[in-house]
Amino acid sequence: MDTLLTADVAANSPRFRRRSSTFEDAIHDLPLRESMAPAQLYSTESGRLFHSGRIVIATVGLPARGKTHISVAVARYLRWLGVKTHVFHLGDYRRATVGPGKDVPDDYFFINASPSSVLLRNKILKKCREDIYHFLEHENGQIAIYDAVNAISAGRRSLAKEFAKHNIQTLFIESQCNDERIIEENVRSVKISSPDYAGWSDEDAIKDYLARISSRIPHFETMEEPELHWIKLINAGERVVVNNCAFGYLSQRIVFYLLNLHIKSRRTYFARAGTTKEENAYKADASLSPEGVDYAKKMSDTLIRHREYERQAIIDQGGPDNALKPLTVWTSTRRRTVETSNYLASLGYRVRQRSQMSQMNPGVCEKMSEHRIRLEYPEEVAKHEADPYHHRYPRAESYHDLAVRLEPIILELEREQNDLLIIAHESVLRVLYGYLMACNATDIPKLEFPRDEILEIIPASYNNEAKRIHIPDLPNNMIPGSPQDLQIPVPPSGTTSPLGSLGSPNTTGASTPATGYQTPQPLLIRKTHVDPSS
């Protein structure tokens, strides 16, 4: 009865191992090979960050309080920091056990449930907990997020006790709402999209859903236990109460993250900056060329058209008239990105500049052709090809450096309530996209953001979705990456055409020696285009 149907797909595959591709949010995948995470600062032999032990984060709260959203968001952030984290949604186990289309018995959540319901409950819990132990003890997992209702205080105490026997700490995160509007909004956006409610009006569906919750889970005790470690989020972060959490680096870090998280849904768009007069000079900070100005206008018009089209689509489906949130624009402080936003600013959109968002520093390779880089730095090229995410050319920044530098932006990204257009250099877009879609660090340098596309990320509580919007009528020479991208990262040798060689499917695997896991197809999937002009 809770979470999205898409969860079933995951639940039915053994141990939730799905193969992802870069245009799918990989937050529910377990990485197949060990590699450093995007913003990981150090590594240890065990694969765990050793100043904080193994932790189970257990959610607490009635359905429609955003538990799944919080679980997934926290997992996304922890993985980004390099903490091996996996989410175990108890609902997935429930559905997988009772079978598709069926539901658990009515007294399933009751304290005085019938013996058969209790047996079923224990069977489901056991399976989920076994997987948690397996992940923490045999797969070097560090944090398991246990997404369940955990409604009763006695149950929570025994849960913490049981994990403590295995030397695992338990941190509870409760999401409590006493603002009816937040609950209704959440039910509207997440729960009633299921086929059960096909043909119902929104209002009736919400009412029915809430009535079902209160009849099926009549007992709920909010967290008060002084000896347990817990964080209570009240009304989507309006107030946060933290109890007894000073025990670890990660719990403080999670609180910091949660202070910036909200559960409202909004969209993020990524667009490249226009072309400049001085295309390959990093230090010059050049202004837009006339073509660049033209691009800025076309990109903006496309986005505005697309948003209008989406708004209309929501209204057609019976959604509210104010379906779209206002749009805010973020740029770096580099001229090309600021000038690309000028057209939107002239239309009254709010533009903010963020100094952390400037592009990756290309170091010595600035203004050098690929040929020359290969000639002058053959060893560096070899190192780069072995690990394009962590390698730095002399005096350059690596993607890893960039990711660490972007962390405040990640938190502000979570905090932003409006829809957001980010205009930045491709290197910055790659890293931010990597966060939002839980990409493997090794895939991030290969992501491609051609100039004739705006990327739209649509959040959902279970996973994010990415969509590409085509910008029509751009001159061909503008579409491939800027010359800098052609030099750094350096494409594998033997690739003759500089255009599109980056991030395009690499059948030989030359650029990723760590084989065994190849991104099947990078982002350039024309059929996912939405052309608002058509």
Added chain:
Amino acid sequence: MTVNGEFNHDMRRVPTGEFMTPSRKTNGVGVQAEDTKICVVMVGLPARGKSLIAQKVVRYLHWLSIKAKTFNVGQYRRTNTPNPSADFFDTSNSEGERLRRAAAEAAVNDMCKWFAEGQGLIAILDATNSTKKRRRWIQERCDAEGIETLFVESKCDDEDIIMSNILEVKTTSPDYVGQDPESAAQDFRNRIRNYERVYQTIDEDEFDLTYVKLIDVGKHVIINQIQDYLQSRVVYYLMNLHIRPRSIWLSRHGESQYNLNGKIGGDAELSERGEMYARALPGLVKQSVGDSRKLTVWTSTLRRTIATARFLEFEKLEWKALDELDSGVCDGLTYAEIEERYPDDFKQRDEDKYNYRYLGGESYRDVVIRLEPIIMELERSENILIVTHQAILRCIYAYFMNVPQERSPWMEVPLHTLIKLTPKAYSTQEERLKADIPAVSTFREKGSSAKHQEAA
């Protein structure tokens, strides 16, 4: 800086206040500064560590180049009443009440003026602010000026903590200068009692305020209505503070081959004498620690620090963020070579060493930004030994010792020396222990390009 496409020295300079306010100097396109102004209002009875928190927050923000200032109401009050007795703080003493109110008003007025002049982003109003009425007045006053308020209440019922704070206060507070410590402590306890009578903790009536309530030094924390990222950042910092006694040891790596040749940067091996220091370090640490405390050792990812720490029998952690300042094109050169090849740069760096970014490399300011997670982690941790590099050590040292930016890049941090820092409530104590192993001096005075300067 108007030239496009042509190299201009200003381009390498990072503007000040970069952390939260994209500066107007970064480009000519008219940057909108983020005009968040926050007044952090301390709330709590005397001896609850309010001034300590205020002092630490200011130090942290300064280190990050966020302009911050404490407005201590007690100081305003002291101009009229330098050594008040506890009676002064009795609420039935109307004259005392009037004077204290006047002091609060003067402090708030000065603070508003400070903001209006564009002097800073965060002000800290350090006073007891113990009544709802007083807090509402501050909030309304700030609201009218477009200043956000963040109330920070320190609530503590742990007698041990309160007592140790009282002991600290009676020996350091200007209110008790020249008085007998025993009677001072007694008077101070009476003063607290007077406050206790009217003290109102922040509660449901104030649900609309942005506040963080720290109960028993962070054991229980309530955070309400956080409005923006900068506020969340301050709260995060507050949550990481602890008051358990501990020390931090700092050491540079042993002398390296590059040090011998006077070259900067690189990833060189230790010299023979550097190797000797590595072998001597466990003994030196033992001598300085004095007991059997377990330390954790943090090194950079460069060979010379890892080699220096390798004989220490503690847990070790390699941090990328502790790597030496990246000197860009100058990596592997001597100062004389830099002066010869990049004379303008050499001069520029001397003029503003903190903001100067090596061609393709880093500035001290860049280093501070990447060290921020390290500082947060240090605040949270207990006994740590850091083996790292000159520039990195200067930045970490500057944080603990509150060294201003103009001075921190010029500090002398000799090789083969173990520094012990012990944070105390109002300052940090320092001890230096020299290993008896000679090493070159890598210190370079302003304007000099000498390969090795004689240690003074």
